[in-house]
Amino acid sequence: MxxxxxxxxxxxxxxxxxxxxxxxxxxxxxxxxxxxxxxxxxxxxxxxxxxxxxxxxxxxxxxxxxxxxxxxxxxxxxxxxxxxxxxxxxxxxxxxxxxxxxxxxxxxxxxxxxxxxxxxxxxxxxxxxxxxxxxxxxxxxxxxxxxxxxxxxxxxxxxxxxxxxxxxxxxxxxxxxxxxxxxxxxxxxxxxxxxxxxxxxxxxxYGDCPMHGRLQLIQAWKHTKMSSPDRPWGVYGKSGQYLYRCPRVECRNAIVEPAVRSAAEAIDWSLPAQVIGDRSRALKPNTMRRIREGFDRFARPLLVPTEGREGKTADPADRPLRTVTTRNETGLAVPPYMVELRGGGSSHRSAAAPMSTVTAGGNHHGLVTAPDLLVPYYTNGNAQLAAEPMATVTTVERHSLLVGGRVAAVEECRFRMIEPHEYARAMEFPxxxxxxxxxxxxxxxxxxxxxxxxxxxxxxxxxxxxxxxxxxxxxxxxxxxx
Missing domain, CATH: 3.40.50.150 (Vaccinia Virus protein VP39)
Structure with missing residues (x-):
């Protein structure tokens, strides 16, 4: 014992x-x-x-x-x-x-x-x-x-x-x-x-290296004022002091994001959330600002690879187009709009507008829904996808849930505060x-x-x-x- x-x-x-x-x-x-x-x-x-x-x-x-x-x-x-x-x-x-x-x-x-x-x-x-x-x-x-x-x-x-x-x-x-x-x-x-x-x-x-597949990663320290290889200190991430890399040299020790679980796993999706536009008391301006920024960031048009090798990911359409090959392998997803895939006089329209003519040729319409977001109440906090781990839980209720789905505007999303039992689950309490x-x-x-x-x-x-x-x-x- x-x-x-x-x-x-x-x-x-x-x-x-x-x-x-x-x-x-x-x-x-x-x-x-x-x-x-x-x-x-x-x-x-x-x-x-x-x-x-x-x-x-x-x-x-x-x-x-x-x-x-x-x-x-x-x-x-x-x-x-x-x-x-x-x-x-x-x-x-x-x-x-x-x-x-x-x-x-x-x-x-x-x-x-x-x-x-x-x-x-x-x-x-x-x-x-x-x-x-x-x-x-x-x-x-x-x-x-x-x-x-x-x-x-x-x-x-x-x-x-x-x-x-x-x-x-x-x-x-x-x-x-x-x-x-x-x-x-x-x-x-x-x-x-x-x-x-x-x-x-x-x-x-563990993480998935594009060249070597799933393997255990190594912690790699950046050279910053506050950290160096002989004096590591800090937090993980793009704005932190360390990252994780593949331990093998063939890929030049590629930077690899560790596999993580999502906040969505901890959220009780059965709890009701109110449509923002139906609230009797409007959300505070800062809260709405964070919601809109998150909505705009994560619901922006995406260029989506539909063919090709494993490891390709969707990129925002405001970034340069990936290498153009001889094959038509990139699709465009534009949330929260109807995407008209073939023919017609338009390419997309709001989901709130009438659907364009339905033809006999098949399913030519794609509907991309708005994402579920977690919205922190920190002064410098930003909205995040519910598919990512929840931001650090503090001693004060500072996270809310923005439920997306088929919406035409931010005001049609549903909103509620995260409950204590959801925080506890995110923190891995049974x-x-x-x-x-x-x-x-x-x-x-x-x-x-x-x-x-x-x-x-x-x-x-x-x-x-x-x-x-x-x-x-x-x-x-x-x-x-x-």
């Missing part, structure tokens, strides 16, 4: 993922929020629980275990807070004279609970979860200085480490990835002299997971439910990282998912 302590356990995402690995038992779980402890206890009744400010807990109050999972508070490390992350000036070490947010400083200080507990229990393996920006924890004139000091303290207690940057949608080694994006930093520590985890085995998502409010046995408010989900670790990431840890502890191979 491998035992695990879950500090800052929240609603139980990390524990839920850990217990997916045979032989793992959550021995101790602690958090400061009563609703989180109530929820964790309802779903993990065999674990001991403590509702406490962990920074005030004497570590020997809790038993020693084989693995420590710790998720110190991350919101005050994140750039999403929109505030500077410096320490500020203090009088007598208590009060900030420059207006620095003292609660934010105390929040970031929860990172120091990890070496406190490591000193007391010398856990063979420790996994620490936080946002990527925690890498730059420190004063404004020395970004990352405090983080480096934190790592130095852990080294002084005999730990080696590796920093992992991983999006939850790509954690798919021991099962499927999440249906939501969640870029996070994970620091894995193990005692010197013990077997190191096999990082390469567990951290390479459908039968029970969420409890501040009072034991009573359900949470919608706000409390979303807050717990938005603060959670996605269970699939904990599943993979704990599987890696168990394999290192026991020396017995665990087979990843095919």
């Amino acid at each position: 491998i035992t695990l302590t879950d500090l800052f356990c929240g609603a139980g995402g990390s524990s839920t993922g850990a217990t997916k690995i045979p032989g793992v038992q959550v021995r101790m779980a602690a958090n400061h929020a009563r609703k989180a402890v109530n929820t964790h206890q309802a779903n993990h009744p065999d674990a001991d629980h403590d509702c406490a400010d962990i920074s005030q807990v004497v570590p020997t109050r809790y038993p020693a275990t084989d693995i420590l999972w710790a998720s110190p508070e991350c919101t005050n490390h994140s750039r999403a807070k929109g505030r500077r992350r410096g320490h500020g000036e203090f009088n007598d070490g208590l009060f900030a004279t420059d207006g620095t947010d003292e609660a934010a400083i105390r929040s970031r200080a929860t990172m120091w609970d990890v070496p406190r507990f490591a000193e007391a229990h010398r856990y063979p393996i420790i996994i620490v979860e936080n946002v990527p920006d925690a890498r730059w924890w420190g004063p404004d004139d020395m970004p990352g200085g405090t983080f480096d000091a934190w790592l130095a303290v852990m080294r002084s207690w005999g730990y080696e480490h590796r920093i992992i940057y991983l999006d939850s949608a790509h954690a798919q080694a021991y099962g499927p990835g999440s249906r939501s994006r969640r870029p996070r930093m994970y620091v894995k520590f193990w005692l010197k002299g013990h077997r190191a985890p096999d990082f390469e085995k567990w951290l390479r998502p 459908d039968d997971y029970v969420f409890i409010g501040e009072t034991a046995g009573k359900p949470p408010t919608k706000r409390q439910w979303v807050e717990m989900v938005g603060n959670a670790v996605t269970p699939n990431v904990a599943r993979d990282l704990v599987a890696m840890a168990v394999e290192a502890l026991t020396g017995e191979a665990i087979e990843p998912a095919a």
Whole structure:
């Protein structure tokens, strides 16, 4: 039996993922929020629980275990807070004279609970979860200085480490990835002299290389101000610091998008959504702007390859036409219009207009429907296709669903907010997971439910990282998912 302590356990995402690995038992779980402890206890009744400010807990109050999972508070490390992350000036070490947010400083200080507990229990393996920006924890004139000091303290207690940057949608080694994006930093520590985890085995998502087909990809870091091959840091994507590539050289290590699951899998399509034009209260201008931008972006004309080799994809018609061959192999899709495929005096018309003459020659009309979109409420957020993973779930309800279908205008689309149970599914909580409010046995408010989900670790990431840890502890191979 491998035992695990879950500090800052929240609603139980990390524990839920850990217990997916045979032989793992959550021995101790602690958090400061009563609703989180109530929820964790309802779903993990065999674990001991403590509702406490962990920074005030004497570590020997809790038993020693084989693995420590710790998720110190991350919101005050994140750039999403929109505030500077410096320490500020203090009088007598208590009060900030420059207006620095003292609660934010105390929040970031929860990172120091990890070496406190490591000193007391010398856990063979420790996994620490936080946002990527925690890498730059420190004063404004020395970004990352405090983080480096934190790592130095852990080294002084005999730990080696590796920093992992991983999006939850790509954690798919021991099962499927999440249906939501969640870029996070994970620091894995193990005692010197013990077997190191096999990082390469567990951290390479699958993707389809145009030349080599389906294979495990390698993480490739860009050369940026904040990251380099010898100092990787950041998040995945076109505007991030790393991508994934094919590991084979014949294709020149082609950039390959990892296979991911869609937000549409987590959405309850049976729930009603109201037609935008029928709403008694109009949506706010910013919301409508995002809807229109998303609609225009994803419902624009497409050039669609109809023949030729595998790997060809549809391109927007406002981009250059792909190489013209001797075969007629490109079709035009123009949503949300009727597309007249042969003859006649016109090529397309609005779906709201009467259909052009139906001839005896067959089906000459194509109807392209508007896409289903997720519309975030972030200030700088953009609409996205429901066929992609959901954007990072926060502690506040900030996603809505735009249901497309056969429409002539944006106002004919149907709109509703994403519900808490849909957020939970996108974050990979089981459908039968029970969420409890501040009072034991009573359900949470919608706000409390979303807050717990938005603060959670996605269970699939904990599943993979704990599987890696168990394999290192026991020396017995665990087979990843095919």
